[in-house]
Every structure is written in structure tokens, then in C-alpha cells.
Amino acid sequence: MSDSSLHITLNHLAEGDSAWITDIDVSEELGRRLTAMGLNIGRQVRVLRRAAFNGPLHLRTGNTELMMRLPDAQRIHITRVTTQ
Amino acid sequence: MKRIAMLGMPNTGKSTLFNRLTGSHAKVGNWPGLTVDLMTARLLIGDQMVQLVDLPGIYDIDGYSEDERVVTRFIADNTIDIGLFILNVTQIDRQLPLLLQVLNQNFPVVVVLNMADEASALGISIDPVSLAAGLGVPVCLLSAKYGQGMEQLTASLRAEIAQQSLRDKVERPARPSRLEFLEATVKSSVQIPIVMSTTRTEKIDRVLLHPWLGLPLFFFVMFLLFELVFAVGKPIQDIFAWGFTEIRAQALEPLTQALPLLLQGLLLDGVYNGLNTVASFVPIIILFFLCMGVVEDSGYLSRAAFLMDALMSRFGLDGRSFVMLLMGFGCNVPALMGTRVIRSRGLRLLTMLIIPFSLCSARMQVFVFFIAALFTAQAAPLVLFSLYIASIIAAMLTSLIFKRRYVNNDPFIIEMPPYRLPTLRQIIVRGTAEVGHFLKRATRFIVAGVVLVWLLTNFPQGVAAGGPETWAGQIGALLDPLLSPLGIDPKLTIALIFGFVAKEIVIGSLAVIYGQEGDALINSITHQITWIQAYSFMLFSLIYTPCLSTIATIRTESKSLSFSILAVIWPLVLAWLVSFIFYQVAIRFFIA
Numbered sequence: 001m002s003d004s005s006l007h008i009t010l011n012h013l014a015e016g017d018s019a020w021i022t023d024i025d026v027s028e029e030l031g032r033r034l035t036a037m038g039l040n041i042g043r044q045v046r047v048l049r050r051a052a053f054n055g056p057l058h059l060r061t062g063n064t065e066l067m068m069r070l071p072d073a074q075r076i077h078i079t080r081v082t083t084q
Numbered sequence: 085m086k087r088i089a090m091l092g093m094p095n096t097g098k099s100t101l102f103n104r105l106t107g108s109h110a111k112v113g114n115w116p117g118l119t120v121d122l123m124t125a126r127l128l129i130g131d132q133m134v135q136l137v138d139l140p141g142i143y144d145i146d147g148y149s150e151d152e153r154v155v156t157r158f159i160a161d162n163t164i165d166i167g168l169f170i171l172n173v174t175q176i177d178r179q180l181p182l183l184l185q186v187l188n189q190n191f192p193v194v195v196v197l198n199m200a201d202e203a204s205a206l207g208i209s210i211d212p213v214s215l216a217a218g219l220g221v222p223v224c225l226l227s228a229k230y231g232q233g234m235e236q237l238t239a240s241l242r243a244e245i246a247q248q249s250l251r252d253k254v255e256r257p258a259r260p261s262r263l264e265f266l267e268a269t270v271k272s273s274v275q276i277p278i279v280m281s282t283t284r285t286e287k288i289d290r291v292l293l294h295p296w297l298g299l300p301l302f303f304f305v306m307f308l309l310f311e312l313v314f315a316v317g318k319p320i321q322d323i324f325a326w327g328f329t330e331i332r333a334q335a336l337e338p339l340t341q342a343l344p345l346l347l348q349g350l351l352l353d354g355v356y357n358g359l360n361t362v363a364s365f366v367p368i369i370i371l372f373f374l375c376m377g378v379v380e381d382s383g384y385l386s387r388a389a390f391l392m393d394a395l396m397s398r399f400g401l402d403g404r405s406f407v408m409l410l411m412g413f414g415c416n417v418p419a420l421m422g423t424r425v426i427r428s429r430g431l432r433l434l435t436m437l438i439i440p441f442s443l444c445s446a447r448m449q450v451f452v453f454f455i456a457a458l459f460t461a462q463a464a465p466l467v468l469f470s471l472y473i474a475s476i477i478a479a480m481l482t483s484l485i486f487k488r489r490y491v492n493n494d495p496f497i498i499e500m501p502p503y504r505l506p507t508l509r510q511i512i513v514r515g516t517a518e519v520g521h522f523l524k525r526a527t528r529f530i531v532a533g534v535v536l537v538w539l540l541t542n543f544p545q546g547v548a549a550g551g552p553e554t555w556a557g558q559i560g561a562l563l564d565p566l567l568s569p570l571g572i573d574p575k576l577t578i579a580l581i582f583g584f585v586a587k588e589i590v591i592g593s594l595a596v597i598y599g600q601e602g603d604a605l606i607n608s609i610t611h612q613i614t615w616i617q618a619y620s621f622m623l624f625s626l627i628y629t630p631c632l633s634t635i636a637t638i639r640t641e642s643k644s645l646s647f648s649i650l651a652v653i654w655p656l657v658l659a660w661l662v663s664f665i666f667y668q669v670a671i672r673f674f675i676a
Contacts, residue, residue, distance in 0.1 A: 029147070029148045029149075029495060030495045030497075032143065032144045032146075032147055033143055033144070033147070033149075033495045033497050034497065035144075035178075035181065036093065036143030036144055036178065036179075036181065036182065037143070037178065037497055037499065038175070038177070038178035048286075048289070049289075049293060049295075051293075051390055051391060051393060051394055052295060052298075052299070052391075052394060053394035053395065054394055055390070055391075055393045055394030056390060056393050056394075056496075058289075058293065058390060058500065062175070062177060062178060063174050063175050063177075063206070063276075064175055064178060064499065065285075065499070065500040065501075065502075066497055066498060066499050066500055067386070067389070067390045067393070067497070067498050067500055068496075068497050069393070069397070069496050072495070072496070072497065
């Protein structure tokens with residue numbers, strides 16, 4: 001597997017997959033909210049499911065579940081967790 | 085009086101703790117400069133009466149969201165004697181930054197670790213004593229939902245208050261000022277298992293958020309709720325109505341017999357009917373909030389938002405707006421009150437603007453009457469269905485037009501809390517509180533409105549009530565140039581004026597206006613107006629103001645006069661345009 005396929009944005013993460021957050025490129029306001037929800041650089045996040053018709057993502061980080069729209073997820077850079 | 089302010093993130097059980105501490109004695113308090121209501125209550129702690137204020141749940145004291153600004157403003161403008169900080173102990177790791185912000189405010193803090201029940205179910209173990217030592221403030225581990233650990237909280241509050249009333253200032257332990265210290269403290273006193281087992285919530289979500297089943301199940305749940313509220317509510321409303329009629333016939337009419345006829349009319353048809361109107365909402369508001377309480381507390385509301393978001397976001401709305409819009413098809417008033425779950429003011433106002441287009445059960449009575457009088461049995465269901473479609477189109481169109489004006493400013497990141505079974509106590513406290521608010525705030529407005537319409541339709545003295553010579557009739561004549569292009573004649577205009585108060589009285593008012601009842605009334609309506617006029621009248625009735633109670637609710641919930649005026653004027657304009665276009669097209673198309 002090439003290295004570049006590991007580094008993607010959160011909106012590309014498949015259902016059931018986990019990833020490490022490597023960079024968050026959002027407004028200060030959204031950044032604060034993400035932090036408060038437990039989404040920080042270095043944290044692990046899992047896509048539990050994607051809503052139909054390009055709806056939001058259902059995410060889990062730590063003990064918190066939340067939903068996030070795709071345009072917001074696109075600003076979150078991740079490294080996929082590979083399971084060998 | 086000492087003031088205790090409750091602070092914490094959303095979904096930490098803050099309101100549950102508030103209700104647990106205060107029972108049902110809470111009041112909605114108006115605070116200068118705040119656009120939201122805050123719940124307050126008086127509480128006896130030891131021998132001192134204190135004021136407890138439930139601040140909105142926030143993620144960040146310096147944040148930009150509506151609620152965050154409310155809290156910042158409150159802290160700046162008011163003295164806080166104790167800040168009661170509530171943490172969801174199962175998510176303690178990510179709630180620490182807010183705790184740090186609160187610890188660095190210049191008021192004493194008591195920390196509550198809530199949801200002890202869930203923490204032990206998840207295998208999380210907490211040592212509150214070592215945590216208190218590390219934080220430098222009292223820490224209480226409790227379950228607000230089940231009431232465990234409440235004695236310890238009141239003891240801590242009592243001790244804190246006693247300490248504050250001492251003349252000599254007590255040396256307080258230092259509080260951590262950096263996040264790293266806080267994290268280290270928590271790490272040593274709270275053990276969270278690394279691997280979480282598959283929870284019940286995940287299993288339920290697999291069904292309720294299923295790719296294909298999720299949406300049908302959502303509509304089924306909404307249908308059940310709707311049936312529950314309105315199928316159960318209607319008979320109770322009927323009993324209320326019967327009771328009010330009986331009291332009037334048995335007691336009030338004989339009692340007021342000696343009074344002059346006009347005064348009797350004012351008291352009975354004006355004031356008493358106004359009170360009657362208010363009372364008729366009580367059963368459905370209670371039932372609505374019982375059901376919404378279950379939906380909200382269970383965590384399903386955020387799932388509804390998840391399921392509907394792809395569609396609703398195009399209209400500038402979200403899934404919670406959609407739930408309230410659906411409930412509006414039963415009755416607009418509780419649906420408007422229910423928008424309080426939407427924390428962004430822009431989104432909430434937009435939702436409140438579109439709910440009144442929902443074809444409520446009162447409007448349906450009017451439509452059923454006109455459809456039966458003027459349409460064939462085969463056409464009738466189609467006509468009614470077309471009105472439902474018109475109702476949804478009016479709502480969505482309004483939303484598209486106004487979505488840039490009422491923008492959702494809060495980031496759309498919604499927490500999906502685990503499914504929780506609400507306790508009966510929680511639900512009942514909520515339902516009774518909501519009815520109290522409605523009665524307190526809407527009664528005067530509604531009674532005044534009913535009295536006003538009574539005056540319009542009964543004065544000047546000596547003319548036939550509801551007739552063309554009354555003030556209402558004169559207004560009808562005055563509006564004729566405006567309404568005749570819609571096919572609405574002066575008699576129907578008087579009915580629209582009555583309908584402003586409540587759609588329930590429209591049919592009754594037609595009997596007064598036409599001077600006939602039952603079959604004779606239907607007969608004269610059939611002969612005096614065409615089906616095109618009737619449909620135009622129904623479209624107008626559907627879109628213009630639903631009722632006085634709706635306006636009163638919009639006014640008290642939005643706290644904005646200009647928004648309330650817009651919420652009255654815009655539907656009037658839209659109603660006129662829609663009826664005008666329909667009538668003008670239909671008479672050319674069908675008569676030619």
C-alpha cells in the first residue's frame with residue numbers, strides 16, 4: 001500500500017474504519033468545538049456510519065459519539081489505522 | 085440571597101440535576117440582555133435560601149455560539165456565589181478544558197461528577213477524594229437521574245455557604261491553572277478501561293440508523309408519537325370543552341342573567357371563551373411534552389437530525405426542525421415551544437417561521453366542512469391531500485426564501501448521546517413546567533384577542549352579531565377591493581377575522597354570519613359560493629395566521645417583536661399571492 005493512500009481527509013474514511021487525526025484545518029470557532037467534542041490532533045476517530053444521500057458522518061472518539069457534515073470532515077486530515 | 089449557577093457541557097445531565105434539586109418549583113426567569121430564558125428556583129440549603137440558576141450547556145466559556153455568549157454575559161453581569169460545575173464522568177477526559185476555564189473564574193466552585201450509574205456500567209472507577217484534593221475544590225460523585233449521592237452535594241453546598249458567611253476569609257487551596265496538571269490529577273483518580281465493550285447503544289443504532297430501515301423507522305416513530313399525542317389528546321380536549329360548556333350553562337349564564345346583555349356577552353363570549361381557548365391547549369401541550377421528553381431524553385432526537393440532515397440542510401434547516409414541523413401538523417403551539425431544543429437562534433427562528441404553515445387539526449375541521457359542502461365524495465380526499473401538499477410547499481418555500489436571513493451560526497457538530505431510558509419523574513416535571521409557562525405567558529394575550537374579536541363582531545350596538553353592519557363587517561367591506569380578486573366575499577372575510585382567533589370557531593362563526601345552521605348553512609354556502617372560491621378561501625385559511633395562540637407563542641418564544649410581526653405579515657402576503665394566483669388562473673381555466 002502506498003503511503004499517500006494512508007493520508008486522506010476524514011470524509012474519505014470508509015464506514016467502520018479508524019484513523020489518527022494529523023491536522024485540523026478549520027476556523028478557530030469550529031476548532032474549539034471539535035476540541036470540546038474530543039477531536040484533537042493525535043486522537044483516534046472511527047466512522048461508525050455514513051448517512052444516506054451524502055448526509056453527515058456518525059463518528060466515535062473516545063467515549064463520545066457525534067455527527068459531522070462532510071464539508072467539515074473534509075478539513076480534518078487523518079492517517080488511516082491499518083490492521084495487518 | 086446567595087446565587088448558585090450551574091455550568092457544564094450539553095448532555096451532562098445539568099437540567100436533570102436542576103430538576104432533582106428543585107422539584108417542580110422552577111420558574112422561567114427573564115434576564116436583562118439575554119435572548120434565552122434561564123430556569124431559576126429558590127432552594128433551602130441548610131438555613132439559607134439560595135437562588136439556583138441553570139445556565140445553558142456550553143463547550144467553551146470563550147466560545148462564539150449563542151449559548152456560550154449567554155453564559156459569558158451572565159458571568160460578567162451577575163454575582164455568582166457558587167459555580168456548580170457538572171461533568172459527565174464518562175467523558176471526563178474531554179471536558180477538562182472547560183473545567184479549567186471555570187476553575188479560573190473568580191467564584192468558588194463545586195464540581196459534580198454526574199452519571200455515576202453509567203460510569204460504573206462502563207467499568208470506569210473514580211476516586212472523588214483524591215480528585216477533590218487535586219482540584220482544590222469539593223467534588224461530589226452522583227447520579228442526578230436516580231438521585232444517588234445527592235446528600236453529599238447538599239452537604240458540600242451547605243459547607244461552602246457556611247464558609248462564605250464567616251467573617252474571616254478562609255485560606256482556599258490552590259486550584260490547578262494548567263491543563264497538564266488537571267490531566268495528571270484526573271489520570272491518577274479516574275480509571276477508564278481502554279477497550280470499551282460493544283454497548284447497547286451501538287446495537288440499537290444498528291437498527292434505528294440502518295441505511296434503508298432508518299428513515300422508514302423514523303417516520304413510523306413520528307407517526308406513533310403523533311397518534312399518541314393527538315388521538316389521546318382529542319378526547320381529553322373534548323372533555324375539557326364539555327366541562328367549560330357545562331359550567332357556562334349551569335352556573336355562569338344564570339349568574340350573569342341580571343347583567344345587561346352586552347356585558348353578559350363580553351364576559352361569556354369574550355373573556356370566558358378566551359379562557360376556554362387557552363384551556364383547550366393544556367391537554368395536548370402536556371402530552372406533547374411527555375412524548376418529546378421521551379424522544380429528547382432518550383437520545384433519539386439527535387438520531388432524527390442525523391437521518392434527515394442530507395435533505396433538510398438544503399433548506400437551511402436540520403432534522404430537529406423537521407421533527408417540530410411534523411408535530412405542527414397536530415398543533416402548532418407545542419411544536420413552536422418544542423423548538424427550544426434548537427440552540428442556534430437563527431435556525432430556531434427559521435423553524436418557528438415555517439411551523440405555522442403545518443396544516444394543524446383545527447384547520448382540518450374547517451377544510452373538511454367546506455370540502456363536504458362543495459366537492460363530490462370522489463374529489464374530497466384529493467382536495468384535502470392537495471392542501472397538505474400546499475402546506476409543505478409553503479413551509480419549504482418560506483425556508484428557502486429566509487434561510488439567508490436566519491442563518492445557523494453554530495457549528496453543525498452534534499453530539500449523539502447514548503440511548504437512555506428517561507425516568508417518569510423527569511418527564512412529568514418537564515410536562516407540568518411547560519404547561520405552566522404556556523398558561524402564564526399566553527393567557528392574557530389570547531383572552532385580549534378573543535375579547536377584541538368579540539367587540540368587532542358585536543359592535544356598534546343594536547346590529548346583528550357577525551352581520552355586515554358590525555365593525556368586522558365594515559372591515560370586510562373595506563377589504564373587499566383587496567380580497568375580491570381572490571374570490572373571497574365580505575361574508576367569508578368576516579369568517580377570516582374570526583379565524584384569526586382560532587380555526588375551531590370558524591364554522592361556528594359561519595352560522596352566525598349566514599344566520600343559519602346545519603344543513604341550511606351548507607345549503608346556502610353551496611348556493612352562494614363556487615368551489616373555486618371555496619378552494620381559494622381554504623388556501624388563504626391554510627397559509628395566513630393559524631391562530632392567536634400561535635402568535636402569542638411566537639411572541640413569547642422569540643422574544644422579538646419584529647420577528648413576531650414578520651411571522652404575521654409574511655404568511656398574510658404569501659396567502660394573498662397564492663390565493664390570487666389560484667383564483668385568477670382557475671376562473672379563466674374552468675369558466676372559459
